Amino acid sequence: MKLLYTDIRTSLTEILTREAEEFVATGKRIFYIAPNSLSFEKERAVLECLSQQASFAITVTRFAQMARYLVLNDLPAKTSLDDIGLGMAFYKCLAELDPKDLRVYGAIKQDPQFIQQLIELYHEMTTAQMSFLDLESLTDEDKRADLLLIFEKVTAYLNQGQLAQGSQLSHLIEAIENDKVSSDFTQIALVIDGFTRFSAEEERIVDLLHGKGVEIVIGAYASKKAYTSPFSEGNLYQASVEFLHHLASKYQTPAQDRSQTHEKMDSFDKASRLLESSYDFSEFILEVDEKDRENLQIWSCLTQKEELELVARSIRQKLHENSDLSYKHFRILLGDVTSYQLSLKLFLTSIRFLFILVEAKLWPTTL
Numbered sequence: 001m002k003l004l005y006t007d008i009r010t011s012l013t014e015i016l017t018r019e020a021e022e023f024v025a026t027g028k029r030i031f032y033i034a035p036n037s038l039s040f041e042k043e044r045a046v047l048e049c050l051s052q053q054a055s056f057a058i059t060v061t062r063f064a065q066m067a068r069y070l071v072l073n074d075l076p077a078k079t080s081l082d083d084i085g086l087g088m089a090f091y092k093c094l095a096e097l098d099p100k101d102l103r104v105y106g107a108i109k110q111d112p113q114f115i116q117q118l119i120e121l122y123h124e125m126t127t128a129q130m131s132f133l134d135l136e137s138l139t140d141e142d143k144r145a146d147l148l149l150i151f152e153k154v155t156a157y158l159n160q161g162q163l164a165q166g167s168q169l170s171h172l173i174e175a176i177e178n179d180k181v182s183s184d185f186t187q188i189a190l191v192i193d194g195f196t197r198f199s200a201e202e203e204r205i206v207d208l209l210h211g212k213g214v215e216i217v218i219g220a221y222a223s224k225k226a227y228t229s230p231f232s233e234g235n236l237y238q239a240s241v242e243f244l245h246h247l248a249s250k251y252q253t254p255a256q257d258r259s260q261t262h263e264k265m266d267s268f269d270k271a272s273r274l275l276e277s278s279y280d281f282s283e284f285i286l287e288v289d290e291k292d293r294e295n296l297q298i299w300s301c302l303t304q305k306e307e308l309e310l311v312a313r314s315i316r317q318k319l320h321e322n323s324d325l326s327y328k329h330f331r332i333l334l335g336d337v338t339s340y341q342l343s344l345k346l347f348l349t350s351i352r353f354l355f356i357l358v359e360a361k362l363w364p365t366t367l
Helices: 012-025 036-049 063-070 083-096 112-127 132-137 141-160 168-177 200-211 224-228 238-251 267-280 290-295 304-321 338-359
Strands: 002-006 029-033 058-061 188-192 215-221 255-257
Touching (some): 029 063, 132 141, 168 200, 200 215, 267 290
Parallel strands (some): 002 255, 029 058, 029 188, 188 215
């Protein structure tokens, strides 16, 4: 296990790609793991960093997709079930239960919100690799009995119908634990980029592969100042530092600083240093000129709708001012993509409706 970190001025992907190429030189097959939302962009970035611009030994993928490479022929032959199907399974099983069989939830056993909560609990326990028998630790005896009865009935129904609700990662975990993976672990290496935390399943996969002798390199963005500081609360790199400290403690390996020195600081570097300094209360003075202020702007919006409209207007204005730009030159990063899904759908719907009005000449084209 090797842990690496660098500040945001240095390309972490370039450093990790060099690590991957060193593994390739020893004859290993590399899985370069990126988060789901960044896998496509990361694949392009890795290819740009490769000295030969290509390598058959390096596969840029996600944790879930890696399961298909390792247990391609051993995935369970069950019908995949999405959340809608799982909800119908809960609905059917609860309909068959007599309300008297449930001490607490009998009156609401087919309430949509109650079923949605059961689905969420099912997902959380599956992801955390918990058995439904772990519910026995609940202090409320009546609720415990009801939940055990419901989950036992649903699990029996899914097994009887050969329906699979488990993730690909859960199948891979089961395959590794039962020694059903035919791949030679000594010929595999993992390079992990872009994470500041692992899910329970992802951490379990890393732990199992490490125990099987797979060489693993994990990289994250953090400054040496933040990593060595005894106080990280509120720091710009807090998530990465806590992530690295957790792994360093678990696998008894120190994280290595791979930050590079640069003759000139760009606007992004200045902003990150000033932000970090403001959180750890250290005195750090940098000269910020007008060009720096133009390169970095901070907006404050009251609602997501206002934020989306402002971003859209800004992109449109830049395209109008510079004919050499196209939409591919813009990248929008979101801390939580799912929290913006509803607002984006409503925003795009309103844009489509506006175009319909313009085409029908019911709305002025000057907008």
